[in-house]
Amino acid sequence: MPKLGMEPIRRAALVKATIEEIGAVGNLDVTVSNIAKRAGMSSALAHHYFGGKEQIFLAAMRHTLAVYAAEVRSALKGAKGHRARLEAIIRAGFTSSNFEPAVIAAWLNFYVLAQTSADAHHLLRIYQRRLNSTLLHDLRPLVGGRADHAAGRIAALIDGLYLRQGLARTSAEQSDATAQVIALLEMEIGARVQ
Amino acid sequence: MPKLGMEPIRRAALVKATIEEIGAVGNLDVTVSNIAKRAGMSSALAHHYFGGKEQIFLAAMRHTLAVYAAEVRSALKGAKGHRARLEAIIRAGFTSSNFEPAVIAAWLNFYVLAQTSADAHHLLRIYQRRLNSTLLHDLRPLVGGRADHAAGRIAALIDGLYLRQGLARTSAEQSDATAQVIALLEMEIGARVQ
DNA sequence: GTTTTTCTTGATTGACGAGTCAATAAAGAA
DNA sequence: TTCTTTATTGACTCGTCAATCAAGAAAAAC
Numbered sequence: 001m002p003k004l005g006m007e008p009i010r011r012a013a014l015v016k017a018t019i020e021e022i023g024a025v026g027n028l029d030v031t032v033s034n035i036a037k038r039a040g041m042s043s044a045l046a047h048h049y050f051g052g053k054e055q056i057f058l059a060a061m062r063h064t065l066a067v068y069a070a071e072v073r074s075a076l077k078g079a080k081g082h083r084a085r086l087e088a089i090i091r092a093g094f095t096s097s098n099f100e101p102a103v104i105a106a107w108l109n110f111y112v113l114a115q116t117s118a119d120a121h122h123l124l125r126i127y128q129r130r131l132n133s134t135l136l137h138d139l140r141p142l143v144g145g146r147a148d149h150a151a152g153r154i155a156a157l158i159d160g161l162y163l164r165q166g167l168a169r170t171s172a173e174q175s176d177a178t179a180q181v182i183a184l185l186e187m188e189i190g191a192r193v194q
Numbered sequence: 195m196p197k198l199g200m201e202p203i204r205r206a207a208l209v210k211a212t213i214e215e216i217g218a219v220g221n222l223d224v225t226v227s228n229i230a231k232r233a234g235m236s237s238a239l240a241h242h243y244f245g246g247k248e249q250i251f252l253a254a255m256r257h258t259l260a261v262y263a264a265e266v267r268s269a270l271k272g273a274k275g276h277r278a279r280l281e282a283i284i285r286a287g288f289t290s291s292n293f294e295p296a297v298i299a300a301w302l303n304f305y306v307l308a309q310t311s312a313d314a315h316h317l318l319r320i321y322q323r324r325l326n327s328t329l330l331h332d333l334r335p336l337v338g339g340r341a342d343h344a345a346g347r348i349a350a351l352i353d354g355l356y357l358r359q360g361l362a363r364t365s366a367e368q369s370d371a372t373a374q375v376i377a378l379l380e381m382e383i384g385a386r387v388q
Numbered sequence: 389g390t391t392t393t394t395c396t397t398g399a400t401t402g403a404c405g406a407g408t409c410a411a412t413a414a415a416g417a418a
Numbered sequence: 419t420t421c422t423t424t425a426t427t428g429a430c431t432c433g434t435c436a437a438t439c440a441a442g443a444a445a446a447a448c
Contacts, residue, residue, distance in 0.1 A: 004445065006395065026310035028221070031435060042397045047437060101309075108306045114361055115299060116220035124361065153374055157347060160354025167308055167318065180347050187381040198415065200425060225405060236427045241407060 010049055011059065013039040018060040023102020028057065028109045058119050061110050064103060065127055071095060072134065082138040083189070089134055090181045093158045094165075104166035131155050142189050150188040157181055204243055205253065207233040212254040217296020222251065222303045252313050255304050258297060259321055265289060266328065276332040277383070283328055284375045287352050288359075298360035325349050336383050344382040351375055 017039035021030045032053050036046040050056045075088040097103065113120040135151040143150050161177040211233035215224045226247050230240040244250045269282040291297065307314040329345040337344050355371040 004394065010395090027306050029223075032437085033435075043436085044397055044438080045395080048396080053436070105306075105309060108302075108309065111357065111361065112221050112299075112302045112306055115295075115302065121361075121363070128358070149374065149377065153351060153378060156354035156358055156374070157351050158354070159357055160350035160352070163305065163353055163357065164322070164350055167305065167315070169315070180343065180350070183343065184347060184378070184381075187378075198424065204425090226407085227405075237406085238408080238427055239425075242426080245407095247406070 007049060010039070010041065010045065013041070014046055014050065014056060015060045015063045018056055019064065019102045019106055022057075022060070022109060023100070023105045026105055028113065032056070054113075054117065054119075057109075057113070058117075058123065061106060061120070061123060064106055065123065068092070068098065068127075069130065071097070082141050085138045086135065086142075086185055087182060089131075089138075090154070090158065090185065091178050093162065093181075094177045098162070099166065107162075107166070128155070131158070139188070146188070154181060154184060154188070157184055201243060204233070204235065204239065207235070208240055208244065208250060209254045209257045212250055213258065213296045213300055216251075216254075216303060217294070217299045220299055222307065226250070248307075248311065248313075251303075251307070252311075252317065255300060255314070255317060258300055259317065262286070262292065262321075263324065265291070276335050279332045280329065280336075280379055281376060283325075283332075284348070284352065284379065285372050287356065287375075288371045292356070293360065301356075301360070322349070325352070333382070340382070348375060348378060348382070351378055 014035060017035050018030070021035045021038055022028070025034075031043075032046050033043040035056065036043040039046070046056065050059065072089055072092045075092040076085055079085040079088040110120060110124065114124045115121075132151050132155055135154055136147055139147040139150050139154075158181055161180055165177050208229060211229050212224070215229045215232055216222070219228075225237075226240050227237040229250065230237040233240070240250065244253065266283055266286045269286040270279055273279040273282040304314060304318065308318045309315075326345050326349055329348055330341055333341040333344050333348075352375055355374055359371050
């Protein structure tokens with residue numbers, strides 16, 4: 001009973017299932033069969049729509065990144081002033097949706113893949129550049145010439161804390177990571193040193 | 195012609211070959227056969243000495259961590275005063291030996307493995323705790339009650355910058371990462387805020 | 389109502405890899 | 419010398435998985 005217009009539905013289901021499956025397995029040794037099964041279809045269909053395993057994973061990662069970008073945009077909506085905007089950006093990185101084990105697993109494996117896959121590397125760069133320039137935009141008015149270095153530190157601290165929190169077994173409050181980055185932000189703003 | 199006492203030699207060769215192979219492949223889909231070939235022996239012998247693939251990889255990671263710990267210790271030898279010791283610790287994390295692509299690949303895959311392997315997770319915690327307490331030891335005299343948070347930020351920034359630099363295609367100077375962390379250190383020391 | 393397009397899968401292919409085992413060989417112990 | 423321990427490997431087992439293909443079935447187009 002082939003209903004027409006299934007492609008977008010199937011693709012979305014596969015993307016969702018891929019993230020879930022990576023979360024369940026922990027690494028990229030997920031099988032196309034299992035992803036397809038989780039999405040309620042045959043592995044042949046998954047190949048039909050995506051071509052191959054890596055393309056399925058890249059689509060899943062593109063989706064994760066898009067969700068994250070939407071969260072940042074939405075958080076920026078209600079923020080007035082440079083300082084408030086910076087805090088909103090920081091907070092968006094540590095929302096609970098980003099801390100679902102499956103999302104963390106996807107990120108870690110994404111880093112691994114970025115070493116060898118040009119597509120994955122490209123995608124990663126887009127994320128990094130976007131974070132950097134968003135920070136820069138609101139840092140420049142506050143710290144002037146130091147903005148470049150400050151943005152680099154804040155972005156790296158976000159990544160580092162995400163890594164540590166994601167790998168911590170204890171689900172210690174995520175608010176702590178947010179507070180740590182905001183503390184850095186305060187120092188950056190308050191520092192008189194060049 | 196079995197010479198006796200080969201075990202430590204074979205183990206060391208396998209550990210070295212494992213890191214090289216992970217560097218070459220980029221992920222943990224390295225085969226025991228290829229590792230063994232690189233180390234100049236049969237795959238059966240690798241199994242004989244280590245038992246299985248994961249144990250080979252854990253031994254390689256233990257070695258990487260031990261090398262890093264030795265670098266920190268050695269850097270601390272010549273450092274007088276808390277500030278100098280802190281800088282030495284920071285610098286040790288960004289030495290060129292830590293930036294060999296094979297070592298970076300090993301670290302990234304180690305993070306992935308730490309999600310599902312209790313042994314890997316345990317090993318990772320040892321690294322994190324050691325870094326934290328080493329920082330704490332010299333931070334406390336300088337920043338008092340803020341030492342805990344400061345150490346967390348510095349450690350996370352080290353990890354985050356390592357991640358970013360390791361994944362950057364351009365081999366932009368590592369000294370930059372060091373400078374970024376030292377800049378944070380200066381802010382931590384100079385900050386008057388609690 | 390026939391043809392074409394879209395959707396779907398079972399079955400198959402072809403390859404690869406972890407781990408085991410039996411067998412060989414040297415060195416030392418008894 | 420005979421026995422045991424250590425070293426070593428080729429061959430094999432057993433399983434897995436990505437990717438392909440031929441074929442069926444429903445909708446839409448003609």
